[in-house]
């Protein structure tokens with residue numbers, strides 16, 4: 001069960017206070033998607049995982065913190081400002097894009113995961129072009145993140161990202177490379193074999209992870 005809570009928070013960048021909705025005591029039952037999108041109630045709460053300050057435009061998973069040392073000048077960047085003021089972008093998607101932009105250079109993994117969240121929200125909003133663009137960005141930053149730290153779950157997400165944007169050859173080759181070169185646990189091997197089967201069917205849809213998924 002998830003409970004929503006209204007919380008008064010101080011922005012870590014401009015120090016202004018505002019109220020934000022947050023999730024409390026949430027647990028999700030069921031299987032995650034192949035790209036780790038959570039099941040159950042959490043599936044519909046993705047938009048609450050990112051907060052945006054209405055005063056300065058800072059966006060992060062927790063507006064009161066600045067773990068990635070985002071600088072005030074980044075918020076003034078013309079591309080950031082243009083995105084911030086673009087009213088054609090749905091608010092929830094925009095929050096994730098902004099948060100992604102801010103940590104592209106400081107935390108590539110977080111940037112990639114923010115763009116992945118943007119893609120999920122774009123899927124829900126049936127904005128397929130946006131979803132595709134966000135998945136391409138997610139691939140780019142998650143691949144950057146792998147040059148800094150090895151992470152098998154990120155590699156599995158990248159396979160799914162390629163498949164979801166219809167790059168079946170890339171997804172299949174990457175899955176095969178992982179099967180041949182990484183001594184992955186059985187459930188990860190199952191996921192990769194499943195991905196290869198989905199690629200062979202040219203399936204770009206979301207699917208849940210087969211069998212038991214283990215958080216890591």
Ligand SMILES: [Zn+2]
Nearest residue numbers: 011014053056
């Ligand atoms: Zn602020």
